[in-house]
Amino acid sequence: MTASSQISPSDGPTPRAGDAHVTALARALLDWFDSRERDVAWRHERDPYRIWVAEVMAQQTRVGTVASYYARFTERFPTVFALAEADLDEVLHVWQGLGYYARARHLHAAAGQIVERHGGEVPSDVEALRSLSGVGPYTAGAVASIAFGVAEPAVDGNARRVISRLFDLERSTPARLDTLARSLVDAAVDRPAEMNQAIMDLGGSVCSPRRPACGDCPVSSGCRALAAGTVALRPPRREPRSSPIRTAASAVVWRDGAVLFVRRPERGLLGGLWDFPGTKPEEGPVAPGDAGLVEELRDAHGIVIAPLEPAGEAFARIRHAFSHFHLELVLFETRWISGKAGSVDDQMAGSATGYAWVTPDRFEKFAVPAYLRSPLRSLGQGAR
Numbered sequence: 147m148t149a150s151s152q153i154s155p156s157d158g159p160t161p162r163a164g165d166a167h168v169t170a171l172a173r174a175l176l177d178w179f180d181s182r183e184r185d186v187a188w189r190h191e192r193d194p195y196r197i198w199v200a201e202v203m204a205q206q207t208r209v210g211t212v213a214s215y216y217a218r219f220t221e222r223f224p225t226v227f228a229l230a231e232a233d234l235d236e237v238l239h240v241w242q243g244l245g246y247y248a249r250a251r252h253l254h255a256a257a258g259q260i261v262e263r264h265g266g267e268v269p270s271d272v273e274a275l276r277s278l279s280g281v282g283p284y285t286a287g288a289v290a291s292i293a294f295g296v297a298e299p300a301v302d303g304n305a306r307r308v309i310s311r312l313f314d315l316e317r318s319t320p321a322r323l324d325t326l327a328r329s330l331v332d333a334a335v336d337r338p339a340e341m342n343q344a345i346m347d348l349g350g351s352v353c354s355p356r357r358p359a360c361g362d363c364p365v366s367s368g369c370r371a372l373a374a375g376t377v378a379l380r381p382p383r384r385e386p387r388s389s390p391i392r393t394a395a396s397a398v399v400w401r402d403g404a405v406l407f408v409r410r411p412e413r414g415l416l417g418g419l420w421d422f423p424g425t426k427p428e429e430g431p432v433a434p435g436d437a438g439l440v441e442e443l444r445d446a447h448g449i450v451i452a453p454l455e456p457a458g459e460a461f462a463r464i465r466h467a468f469s470h471f472h473l474e475l476v477l478f479e480t481r482w483i484s485g486k487a488g489s490v491d492d493q494m495a496g497s498a499t500g501y502a503w504v505t506p507d508r509f510e511k512f513a514v515p516a517y518l519r520s521p522l523r524s525l526g527q528g529a530r
């Protein structure tokens with residue numbers, strides 16, 4: 147493309163239809179996309195359901211990581227109906243390891259809504275998509291454009307970076323990004339899917355956060371941040387969020403060779419996953435000893451336990467980083483003495499009651515937080 151002679155001030159006016167800068171950017175992006183489309187399994191998909199699943203999975207997760215999860219998920223739940231009819235427990239189990247479990251819960255809920263409201267057909271209308279559980283502007287734009295060819299932008303983190311640089315935005319507000327992404331999609335005429343994917347792919351490869359390869363960039367001659375020498379300043383950095391350390395204590399409660407799992411509430415952190423019973427994460431250290439754990443087991447779960455012992459060295463203290471805090475979890479072991487929570491013989495009662503006594507040979511059948519997998523392996527080896 148020719149170098150733009152129309153560089154306007156940062157955060158300038160909305161490009162008009164036919165704007166030469168936008169038209170040239172769009173053409174160059176499409177040419178580049180056509181020449182190097184990434185070999186990602188779902189890029190060849192035409193099934194709106196599968197496109198939707200892939201786009202949700204790819205959020206906050208690297209493409210390379212998603213591939214195997216996508217294959218497993220769509221094999222187990224090949225249609226909207228299959229997902230809607232599935233037990234949430236099973237959905238979470240198949241999702242296990244991908245993190246951000248709210249996405250799986252929303253997918254499951256939205257599948258039910260699609261069956262109920264749209265007879266099992268993923269809607270093409272952006273507003274109808276937006277009304278589904280967990281579907282925001284990005285997912286709606288991606289599904290509408292990629293699955294149905296609707297001229298709707300899809301601005302993820304990569305697109306935010308690319309657009310902020312191409313237009314040298316001092317402030318990249320969602321509204322401004324949406325306007326500029328829309329102008330590029332409109333300039334792509336009947337190829338909104340390719341335009342959205344080209345922008346995202348450029349951000350995922352050439353226009354990387356720290357070391358953009360501007361020398362290899364197909365739109366370098368129209369990049370206003372490159373011309374202005376402000377690439378490193380675009381997009382403006384968000385204030386780093388503080389990430390406090392929170393501590394909690396959990397109990398591995400043994401009973402006749404089985405361990406007590408409790409199901410976390412569906413709403414909230416790690417919702418719907420199985421966990422050891424324990425205290426809520428709070429800022430500050432966990433005191434040695436019970437740390438309120440005995441009372442928690444008695445009051446929240448109606449269980450009386452033997453004195454607590456520090457858990458085995460291999461898994462006594464677990465550290466895990468969530469997006470908004472760091473968890474330090476101290477594990478104790480103990481024995482059940484009395485109280486509710488079903489019987490060991492009735493293991494499958496768990497789904498209905500929220501409690502399950504699980505023998506080590508069945509640990510892996512339960513969807514648990516990623517940070518518990520290693521302790522569970524150790525526990526399995528030293529079962530009581």
Ligand code: SF4
Binds near residue numbers: 359363365377
């Ligand atoms: S020229 Fe550099 S900063 Fe501009 S879009 Fe290309 S890679 Fe990104």
